[in-house]
Amino acid sequence: MLYIFDLGNVIVDIDFNRVLGAWSDFSRVPLATLKQSFNMGEPFHQHERGEISDEEFAKALCEEMDLPLSYEQFSTGWQAVFVALRPEVIDIMQKLREQGHRVVVLSNTNRLHTTYWPEQYPEVHVAADNIYLSQEMGMRKPESRIYQQVIALEGFSVGDTVFFDDNADNIAGAEQLGITAILVTSKATIPDYFSKQLC
Structure with a gap:
């Protein structure tokens, strides 16, 4: 088999709330606001297919969520998903x-x-x-x-x-x-x- x-x-x-929590800490954007604006849309799917780079993905999500993060802050938060x-x-x-x-x-x-x-x-x-x-x-x-x-x-x-x-x-x-x-x-x-x- x-x-x-x-x-x-x-x-x-995994827990995506940990990602949003880290981004909230970095950006001072309230966690509740991030929970409302975060969605696994087309940039998310493109990234999973390898169609866009990590940097392009980070930029797209930060723009989508009005999130003022450096690439390093975005990446650190993104890794926090693993428990x-x-x-x-x-x-x-x-x-x-x-x-x-x-x-x-x-x-x-x-x-x-x-x-x-x-x-x-x-x-x-x-x-x-x-x-x-x-x-x-x-x-x-x-x-x-x-x-x-x-x-x-x-x-x-x-x-x-x-x-x-x-x-x-x-x-x-x-x-x-x-x-x-x-x-x-x-x-x-x-x-x-x-x-x-x-x-």
């Missing part, structure tokens, strides 16, 4: 590989984050056979082609693939292709799913 795991809030806890590793998921990924399954990570991410989390959480690379990142692939979930490419590169069929993600749109995109897709709603979702398979 091919098991595909998302990264954020699946393997690693902690979920060791129970790392353990499951390793057990799956020991059983002969193929385990990969598929993440919508961006260059700014990929300069940070691999060093902070080296366990992710150790537990995965491969890591697929949207900005390197030039496409992002829930686009059908990103799932199709990962499955093709891994040499599996959709019927032999299970996908875990915390985003309902990403789950729907995978299900449309016939992939078994599990919406991760809490830290218990993945351990509960595997409680029988990995006994």
